[in-house]
Amino acid sequence: MNKDWWKSSVVYQVYPQSFNDTNNDGVGDLKGITEKLPYLSKLGIDVIWLNPIYESPLVDNGYDIANYRKINPMYGTMEDFDELLETAHSMNIKIIMDLVVNHTSDQHEWFLKSKSSKDNEYSDFYIWKDPKEDGSEPTNWGATFGGAAWTYVPERKQYYLHCFAPGQPDLNWENPKVREAVYNEMRFWLDKGIDGYRMDVISLLSKRQDFPDALPGEYDYAKSYYKGASNGPRIHEFLQEMNREVLSHYDVMTVGETANTNVQQGKLYTDPSRHELNMVFQFDHMHLDYGEYGKFSDVKFKLSDLKKSLSTWINDLGDGWNSLYWDNHDQPRNVTRFGDDGVYRVESAKMLATLLHMMKGTPYVFQGDELGMKDVPFTSLDQYKDIETVFMCQKMKDKGEDEETIKKYAYLSSRDNARTPFPWNGEEGSGFSDAKPWIDYSPDNKFINAEDELKDPNSVFYYYQKLIRLRKENPIIVYGSYKLLDEEDSDIFSYEREYEGKKLLVVCSFAKEKVRYTLPDDYKDAEILIGNYENVLKTDDKNIILNPYQAVVYLTKG
Numbered sequence: 001m002n003k004d005w006w007k008s009s010v011v012y013q014v015y016p017q018s019f020n021d022t023n024n025d026g027v028g029d030l031k032g033i034t035e036k037l038p039y040l041s042k043l044g045i046d047v048i049w050l051n052p053i054y055e056s057p058l059v060d061n062g063y064d065i066a067n068y069r070k071i072n073p074m075y076g077t078m079e080d081f082d083e084l085l086e087t088a089h090s091m092n093i094k095i096i097m098d099l100v101v102n103h104t105s106d107q108h109e110w111f112l113k114s115k116s117s118k119d120n121e122y123s124d125f126y127i128w129k130d131p132k133e134d135g136s137e138p139t140n141w142g143a144t145f146g147g148a149a150w151t152y153v154p155e156r157k158q159y160y161l162h163c164f165a166p167g168q169p170d171l172n173w174e175n176p177k178v179r180e181a182v183y184n185e186m187r188f189w190l191d192k193g194i195d196g197y198r199m200d201v202i203s204l205l206s207k208r209q210d211f212p213d214a215l216p217g218e219y220d221y222a223k224s225y226y227k228g229a230s231n232g233p234r235i236h237e238f239l240q241e242m243n244r245e246v247l248s249h250y251d252v253m254t255v256g257e258t259a260n261t262n263v264q265q266g267k268l269y270t271d272p273s274r275h276e277l278n279m280v281f282q283f284d285h286m287h288l289d290y291g292e293y294g295k296f297s298d299v300k301f302k303l304s305d306l307k308k309s310l311s312t313w314i315n316d317l318g319d320g321w322n323s324l325y326w327d328n329h330d331q332p333r334n335v336t337r338f339g340d341d342g343v344y345r346v347e348s349a350k351m352l353a354t355l356l357h358m359m360k361g362t363p364y365v366f367q368g369d370e371l372g373m374k375d376v377p378f379t380s381l382d383q384y385k386d387i388e389t390v391f392m393c394q395k396m397k398d399k400g401e402d403e404e405t406i407k408k409y410a411y412l413s414s415r416d417n418a419r420t421p422f423p424w425n426g427e428e429g430s431g432f433s434d435a436k437p438w439i440d441y442s443p444d445n446k447f448i449n450a451e452d453e454l455k456d457p458n459s460v461f462y463y464y465q466k467l468i469r470l471r472k473e474n475p476i477i478v479y480g481s482y483k484l485l486d487e488e489d490s491d492i493f494s495y496e497r498e499y500e501g502k503k504l505l506v507v508c509s510f511a512k513e514k515v516r517y518t519l520p521d522d523y524k525d526a527e528i529l530i531g532n533y534e535n536v537l538k539t540d541d542k543n544i545i546l547n548p549y550q551a552v553v554y555l556t557k558g
Contacts (some may be wrong), residue, residue: 006196006278012365016050017438025435048093065105096198099200101182126161130157145164163201203231204229210532229262256280271319306493333375344549352508358497373442373444420439425451464533507551509548509550516543
């Protein structure tokens with residue numbers, strides 16, 4: 001087997017709650033994923049990344065794990081998981097799990113024991129601090145989903161740290177027993193035969209032991225724990241130990257979610273000689289449209305910023321490998337955010353896919369991207385379920401924002417945009433379930449759904465299928481060098497790949513009107529590898545006219 005198989009792979013992210021419901025309880029399940037493996041095989045993907053399926057009270061949709069070795073009953077049983085894994089492997093599809101070990105649920109046995117006293121074997125499994133003299137929190141850190149990052153427990157007369165919800169207490173990675181306990185949980189799944197891990201907020205594991213206060217204005221209050229938790233002093237030591245003790249014993253891929261991490265720090269995580277992670281998810285391009293309320297914003301990204309961000313993470317990683325994504329379960333839909341979700345929805349969905357899949361790195365497809373799904377036009381704020389969205393809507397309301405503005409921000413930014421049930425068809429229930437779903441369907445399912453896409457040879461689905469196939473057929477797409485062209489062009493994102501004497505030119509228009517583009521000299525006689533319009537209009541040997549959101553890829557004969 002190719003040791004670096006993940007370099008040439010395409011990963012498809014499944015949000016289990018919302019993928020396919022086979023027992024009609026309104027929630028997706030493991031049998032539902034197994035049932036749809038032929039669909040994913042047809043698309044051509046190599047790896048499925050599953051969001052958490054473990055036992056959980058679902059304070060944060062499963063990112064609060066109560067038992068790492070048990071399947072949440074709403075998803076099915078361990079037998080269902082074993083069947084999914086075996087069936088996927090029989091179809092040459094690998095499965096990676098979500099590893100959530102910065103924190104657990106407050107319902108986890110470890111925490112229940114830890115909070116009961118200061119002198120039991122689990123008492124130091126979490127981060128406990130005495131109150132200040134006035135009884136207040138140990139630091140001024142805020143938590144991501146609102147309020148202080150510390151919660152008081154009377155039994156211990158101490159506060160515990162939670163960078164996220166109070167139901168997500170942070171583990172104390174300074175304690176070697178915690179690390180060994182985590183490694184044992186990891187081995188349980190790896191011994192079952194899973195193919196790797198996506199590691200949740202992995203850059204937060206190591207906390208500065210002086211626990212400094214954040215300075216005024218240094219961070220948004222809800223992220224002020226970054227001061228002492230992000231890319232901490234022992235993070236690389238911990239990951240190297242994890243690799244040495246666990247990961248190196250299996251043929252697996254790893255991708256770490258690394259919030260508040262720049263490309264120089266990213267190099268440390270991904271340099272193969274350091275034996276930490278294969279790649280990381282970074283957030284620089286996710287921050288280009290932030291406004292007064294962070295991600296809840298109607299600010300438009302600048303194309304020059306997007307070019308710089310994506311290109312930096314390709315060119316400056318050194319020997320590290322890059323991950324490529326437009327959206328996921330924590331982000332709104334890419335067509336609405338970076339393309340056009342109206343007249344040119346289909347064209348811009350294909351253009352954005354072209355731009356990403358021709359780049360250097362491993363592409364990630366979030367469920368529904370291959371249909372060109374857009375943000376969800378909910379009619380009421382009450383329809384949003386996401387803990388972050390509910391908190392931010394209340395925050396905006398408290399600041400005096402009117403309901404229409406809040407609705408607009410939620411439409412553009414809520415994590416629920418990615419979490420509505422997958423539209424298998426345009427009928428009532430969307431082919432997802434016969435029961436009332438855990439979250440409302442998108443009204444758009446009537447005209448954006450898998451059944452219709454599969455009937456249309458020019459659909460977004462078949463375009464993704466072709467992009468994925470081209471990656472397998474052309475080593476230049478996987479291994480070629482990357483060079484950004486026309487850096488300051490405000491309409492067109494173009495770049496060049498080069499490998500073994502061949503060159504690839506990718507030209508993508510972000511404009512809603514026609515624009516002119518001058519081809520570099522090497523591409524006068526190049527073949528068109530793929531494009532999202534039937535034709536490319538040439539005015540002469542060197543110049544082409546691009547339609548709105550047109551993408552075209554040229555390959556030289558070499």
